[in-house]
Amino acid sequence: MDEYVLSLDPSKRSADTIDFQTALGAKIVGQKEGVQALVELYQVFRAGLNSPGRPVGNLLFLGPTGSGKTRMVEAAAEILFGDPRAVVKVDCAEFQHSHEIAKLIGSPPGYLGHRETHPLITQESLSASHTDKLKLSFLLFDEIEKASDALWQLLLGILDKATLTLGDNRKVDLSQTIIFLTSNLGSGEITDLMEGGMGFIQPKDKPAAGLDEKVERTAVEAARRKFSPEFMNRLDKVVVFHPLRREQLQEVLDIELGQVQKRVLDTANGQFLFRVTAAGREFLLQEGTDQRYGARHLKRAIERNVVYPLANLLATDQVSLGDLVCIDWDRSHNRLTFAREGEGALIASPTAQPGGIAASAEAKDGKSIDAPAEVVQEERKTRVAQPTAAPAATSQARKKQDRSNN
Numbered sequence: 222m223d224e225y226v227l228s229l230d231p232s233k234r235s236a237d238t239i240d241f242q243t244a245l246g247a248k249i250v251g252q253k254e255g256v257q258a259l260v261e262l263y264q265v266f267r268a269g270l271n272s273p274g275r276p277v278g279n280l281l282f283l284g285p286t287g288s289g290k291t292r293m294v295e296a297a298a299e300i301l302f303g304d305p306r307a308v309v310k311v312d313c314a315e316f317q318h319s320h321e322i323a324k325l326i327g328s329p330p331g332y333l334g335h336r337e338t339h340p341l342i343t344q345e346s347l348s349a350s351h352t353d354k355l356k357l358s359f360l361l362f363d364e365i366e367k368a369s370d371a372l373w374q375l376l377l378g379i380l381d382k383a384t385l386t387l388g389d390n391r392k393v394d395l396s397q398t399i400i401f402l403t404s405n406l407g408s409g410e411i412t413d414l415m416e417g418g419m420g421f422i423q424p425k426d427k428p429a430a431g432l433d434e435k436v437e438r439t440a441v442e443a444a445r446r447k448f449s450p451e452f453m454n455r456l457d458k459v460v461v462f463h464p465l466r467r468e469q470l471q472e473v474l475d476i477e478l479g480q481v482q483k484r485v486l487d488t489a490n491g492q493f494l495f496r497v498t499a500a501g502r503e504f505l506l507q508e509g510t511d512q513r514y515g516a517r518h519l520k521r522a523i524e525r526n527v528v529y530p531l532a533n534l535l536a537t538d539q540v541s542l543g544d545l546v547c548i549d550w551d552r553s554h555n556r557l558t559f560a561r562e563g564e565g566a567l568i569a570s571p572t573a574q575p576g577g578i579a580a581s582a583e584a585k586d587g588k589s590i591d592a593p594a595e596v597v598q599e600e601r602k603t604r605v606a607q608p609t610a611a612p613a614a615t616s617q618a619r620k621k622q623d624r625s626n627n
């Protein structure tokens with residue numbers, strides 16, 4: 222008999238689930254518990270074992286602002302559906318008054334404005350993310366602590382029964398949907414916990430023993446105080462996102478700069494490469510991150526200080542196809558500088574110079590910065606490019622300067 226017994230491995234995941242996990246882990250820094258929760262739901266859905274008559278999963282994401290709660294949902298949508306916006310998103314702050322619920326589900330026939338209302342949650346909007354292989358949808362309720370009573374009632378029904386009745390009585394089935402709810406309740410208390418040497422801007426910080434648990438307890442207690450037990454009981458999992466530490470913020474910066482590089486390479490003409498020196502990165506981190514807002518302003522800081530100037534350089538033909546641009550920090554003016562290190566050498570093209578690739582590879586390791594000026598001039602034709610029309614970047618620098626003068 223025994224020879225027929227085969228020991229099984231219930232922790233083994235399918236190849237596509239592992240791919241999903243790897244891809245999500247590459248886009249989201251830290252927040253392992255959130256990644257894990259989503260991956261588990263995905264595996265259950267793929268196996269067809271999600272319970273009928275319920276959403277595929279109800280996940281509550283808690284934690285401070287700028288820690289990746291919304292990004293997690295967008296990143297998963299990007300991986301699974303090919304578009305980060307393939308999420309039906311309800312900003313609960315927009316539905317604080319009970320009558321505004323009509324924007325969500327449409328008003329009943331006969332009501333004023335019935336024809337003009339386009340409900341946000343419909344079967345069509347949910348199935349927009351469906352692909353041939355994957356009939357899954359994401360519904361995100363952001364900032365649920367701001368929801369009106371009417372929205373709460375609606376939410377309780379959805380979380381439990383996975384159906385929603387629209388104003389005109391059409392039914393929406395949410396049994397193929399993962400419902401995400403986010404809130405930064407307890408955020409202020411968490412920031413207080415992190416202060417005093419444990420924040421994220423200090424170098425070489427290490428989370429103090431037990432801090433992670435304290436952060437989790439603080440967030441969950443804040444949620445239990447605010448939300449009713451019947452709501453909390455309908456959740457499959459509550460995930461607490463942790464404030465990002467300094468080295469994690471650096472990783473987020475690398476991911477974001479990678480996205481910008483991708484955008485540059487996707488331009489119709491003038492695909493070039495850029496690199497940002499350590500000092501340049503430090504400047505961007507200072508501009509775009511802080512203890513209170515996490516990585517919330519990082520994108521904006523990158524747009525202002527990197528993307529706008531690069532756009533100017535491209536539009537004024539100061540950089541062109543195959544160039545390597547080095548972005549550094551100018552301490553005296555507290556702004557970024559842009560220099561062309563390699564010319565027409567990085568992207569294989571019929572016009573590329575034979576020696577160019579070696580020169581740019583060398584330039585990439587950062588040593589070229591220290592080379593004698595005339596050698597650099599001669600060998601690599603380094604030229605300081607002028608992102609002249611960069612009003613946002615310069616006014617930003619000026620503002621900073623003003624601040625430090627005061």
Ligand SMILES: Nc1ncnc2c1ncn2[C@@H]1O[C@H](COP(=O)(O)OP(=O)(O)OP(=O)(O)O)[C@@H](O)[C@H]1O
Nearest residue numbers: 248249250286287288289290291292405473516517
């Ligand atoms: N853990 C993370 N991994 C990768 N990127 C992150 C992470 N956290 C934040 N970011 C970056 O910061 C931006 C803001 O994060 P996000 O919108 O997810 O914050 P949030 O936690 O939803 O905050 P809020 O509570 O204010 O809505 C993201 O678009 C992303 O660029």
Ligand SMILES: [Mg+2]
Nearest residue numbers: 290291363403
């Ligand atoms: Mg958010």
